[in-house]
Amino acid sequence: MSFAISNELRARLERGGPILALTGAGVSAESGLATFRGPGGMWEGRDPMELATPQAFAADPETVWRFYDWRRKQAAEAAPNPAHVAFAALEQGRDSFRLVTQNVDGLHERAGNRDVLRLHGSLWRLRCLGDCEEHDNLELDLGPLPPRCACGALLRPAVVWFGEPLDPAVLHRAEQFAEEADLVIVAGTSALVYPAAALPEIARLAGAYVVEVNPETTPLSERADVHIAGSAGAVLPRLVEVAGIA
Ligand code: BJW
Numbered sequence: 477m478s479f480a481i482s483n484e485l486r487a488r489l490e491r492g493g494p495i496l497a498l499t500g501a502g503v504s505a506e507s508g509l510a511t512f513r514g515p516g517g518m519w520e521g522r523d524p525m526e527l528a529t530p531q532a533f534a535a536d537p538e539t540v541w542r543f544y545d546w547r548r549k550q551a552a553e554a555a556p557n558p559a560h561v562a563f564a565a566l567e568q569g570r571d572s573f574r575l576v577t578q579n580v581d582g583l584h585e586r587a588g589n590r591d592v593l594r595l596h597g598s599l600w601r602l603r604c605l606g607d608c609e610e611h612d613n614l615e616l617d618l619g620p621l622p623p624r625c626a627c628g629a630l631l632r633p634a635v636v637w638f639g640e641p642l643d644p645a646v647l648h649r650a651e652q653f654a655e656e657a658d659l660v661i662v663a664g665t666s667a668l669v670y671p672a673a674a675l676p677e678i679a680r681l682a683g684a685y686v687v688e689v690n691p692e693t694t695p696l697s698e699r700a701d702v703h704i705a706g707s708a709g710a711v712l713p714r715l716v717e718v719a720g721i722a
Contacts, residue, residue, distance in 0.1 A: 482702055485659075488659040492570070493657075494572040494574065494653070495574070495658065497662075498576050500667075502691075509547075528637050537622040537630060542621055552616055558710075560584055560589075566721065567588075567589050578596050593653070595642055597635035597636050602623070602633065605629045605632060606625060608625050608629070660680075662696060668695065676696055680699065687700060689708050689712065690705070
């Protein structure tokens with residue numbers, strides 16, 4: 477796949493300023509994981525958007541848990557793809573690289589990124605609806621669904637559903653990165669879900685150059701400095717090369 481790299485993008489990749497990457501479900505599509513919106517986004521004939529709400533969980537925790545149990549198993553079977561590997565190379569090659577993801581699948585961490593700011597939580601953490609601490613859980617067999625905590629209360633995935641606030645400290649850090657960035661790479665997101673979708677605009681207003689990597693156009697496309705219409709797995713390794721990172 478061939479695509480042009482503008483002089484400005486090349487200059488910003490080469491000059492060593494702070495780079496912020498904002499990633500979404502499309503980055504894991506080439507690992508075989510379904511995105512939320514668009515083709516292949518349905519689960520058992522249901523729209524994932526209807527399931528990713530506290531209301532859906534309150535009404536039917538078993539169905540919502542079956543969806544997340546399926547996602548955990550899919551994610552465990554998936555392997556990081558060249559886009560994940562490229563983001564890990566950027567973190568290793570640049571002190572001032574920051575990765576902010578909306579993804580909950582853990583593939584960035586498995587590719588080698590050590591400092592991942594997870595806006596929407598993680599499939600691999602569980603939260604007790606009683607008083608117990610949120611904790612990591614990598615177990616693929618959670619037993620009968622919905623799972624319960626040792627204290628007897630229901631457990632839920634520690635992800636951020638619609639209408640729920642993001643962790644304020646995480647969001648604050650992400651906004652700071654956006655304000656400090658010289659270059660923002662937005663990859664694999666429909667740029668529809670806030671407050672994540674506001675980060676490129678915060679960065680742009682503070683002087684960053686914004687590049688979007690997505691085979692489709694999104695509401696961000698016309699505001700970004702460049703839209704590269706390609707898959708993250710093809711484009712990101714090339715950007716790493718231009719940045720001079722082996
Ligand atoms: C490829 C590719 C390839 C394919 N390469 N690309 C301002 C305006 C309007 C509304 C709001 C607003 N502020 C807040 C809201 C409400 C709401 C919201 O944004 N609604 C909009 C939908 C209108 N936001 C919220 O509710 C947030 N909370 C909040 O704001 O709280 C405020 C509050 C304060 C105080 C008290 C109480 C509340 C929370 C949002 C949580 C989102 N949660 C989910 C589920 C997470 C858990 C889980 O994973 O199940 O997050 S929903 C879902 O969408 C998930 C994703 O992270 C998120 C974004 O999706 P993403 O990653 O962009 O995926 P897709 O599928 O949409 O797009 C994939 C893209 O990839 C496509 O464009 C493809 O073309 C592309 N692609 N292959 C590159 N190979």
